[in-house]
Amino acid sequence: MATAPVTPADPASGTAPAVSIEGAVKSFGAVRAVAGLDLGIARGETLALLGRNGAGKSTTLNLLLGLDEPDSGHVRLFGETPERAVGSGRVGAMLQDGGPVRRTTVRELVSFVASTYPRPLPVSEALHLAGLTELAARRVDKLSGGQWQRVRFAVALAGNPELIVLDEPTAALDVEARRAFWTSMRAYARRGNTVLFSTHHMEEADDNADRIVVIDHGRIVADGSGERVKRAVGGHLVAFDLAGRGTEGLGTLPGVVSVEIRGDRARLRTDDSDATVMALVGLGMVRNLEVAHATLEDAFLALTGTDSTAAEPAEAAARTTTNVTNATKETV
Numbered sequence: 001m002a003t004a005p006v007t008p009a010d011p012a013s014g015t016a017p018a019v020s021i022e023g024a025v026k027s028f029g030a031v032r033a034v035a036g037l038d039l040g041i042a043r044g045e046t047l048a049l050l051g052r053n054g055a056g057k058s059t060t061l062n063l064l065l066g067l068d069e070p071d072s073g074h075v076r077l078f079g080e081t082p083e084r085a086v087g088s089g090r091v092g093a094m095l096q097d098g099g100p101v102r103r104t105t106v107r108e109l110v111s112f113v114a115s116t117y118p119r120p121l122p123v124s125e126a127l128h129l130a131g132l133t134e135l136a137a138r139r140v141d142k143l144s145g146g147q148w149q150r151v152r153f154a155v156a157l158a159g160n161p162e163l164i165v166l167d168e169p170t171a172a173l174d175v176e177a178r179r180a181f182w183t184s185m186r187a188y189a190r191r192g193n194t195v196l197f198s199t200h201h202m203e204e205a206d207d208n209a210d211r212i213v214v215i216d217h218g219r220i221v222a223d224g225s226g227e228r229v230k231r232a233v234g235g236h237l238v239a240f241d242l243a244g245r246g247t248e249g250l251g252t253l254p255g256v257v258s259v260e261i262r263g264d265r266a267r268l269r270t271d272d273s274d275a276t277v278m279a280l281v282g283l284g285m286v287r288n289l290e291v292a293h294a295t296l297e298d299a300f301l302a303l304t305g306t307d308s309t310a311a312e313p314a315e316a317a318a319r320t321t322t323n324v325t326n327a328t329k330e331t332v
């Protein structure tokens with residue numbers, strides 16, 4: 001005779017997206033941390049959540065994990081309530097907290113956590129995925145910060161989750177530890193799992209996510225691939241010396257999305273650098289002309305209104321700067 005499943009599946013959970021947030025609002029007193037947020041994440045996607053300090057990233061992740069209740073709106077994970085999805089091990093999380101527990105070994109800790117879930121990942125697999133096989137017998141209070149971060153990742157993987165939520169997972173890690181972490185995360189994602197992580201590192205988001213969502217004041221201000229987010233604010237930067245010329249009309253040149261003047265230098269954000277440059281050539285405004293790809297950081301600053309006019313002109317774009325006098329302009 002067939003036995004009933006321990007937790008009857010929600011009929012919608014078989015095809016439901018990994019994450020579905022609809023109209024979520026969360027206030028703390030006068031602060032609207034999340035201000036009407038809609039976000040769907042398909043199964044198998046790796047999504048980076050970007051936003052400046054206080055933008056609402058952690059609050060969003062807390063709502064998503066059921067650690068906080070929205071004032072209004074709905075959150076579903078695989079069609080289920082967050083409590084149920086987390087409780088059944090479908091969702092693992094690595095949040096910004098916690099120091100090592102004392103005296104247990106890495107394997108003992110991961111084994112203990114795995115034993116609390118109905119369908120855990122074999123412990124050796126969780127250790128392998130987190131790059132901890134060699135450290136399995138080490139006491140957790142003897143680990144470096146980067147190694148402990150990997151243990152936290154293994155703990156998040158222990159329940160064999162289909163979705164993993166990582167709040168600034170590489171904060172305080174050095175370059176090598178960070179690289180090792182992303183290698184582990186990608187191995188987990190390659191199995192068809194869904195990953196949602198928040199970060200302040202634009203390059204990490206660009207390198208490791210299929211999709212980037214920028215939030216500001218608790219709302220989504222950009223959503224798409226890194227390339228698309230960059231294009232949304234103008235995919236290229238065109239800079240040149242004004243040499244005493246006026247700035248009138250620069251904003252209406254073809255392709256120009258925004259104009260910034262720093263001293264005697266103009267910096268145009270453009271979504272059609274060819275057309276912008278041709279127009280500048282026509283105006284004879286080509287002194288020290290440079291064209292560069294906008295970086296994700298440029299896009300982020302433009303989207304969140306934190307663009308600093310005090311910074312050096314081509315600083316952010318220096319890595320990809322191309323001198324048009326060599327006629328080697330690049331296109332996105």
Ligand SMILES: Nc1ncnc2c1ncn2[C@@H]1O[C@H](COP(=O)(O)OP(=O)(O)OP(=O)(O)O)[C@@H](O)[C@H]1O
Binds near residue numbers: 051054055057
């Ligand atoms: N428990 C709380 N009580 C009061 N205010 C809170 C609470 N949690 C968050 N906030 C406020 O809500 C806003 C959003 O905070 P949140 O932690 O979600 O931002 P964040 O994007 O994660 O920031 P960071 O990058 O600094 O971690 C901030 O203004 C914060 O001060």
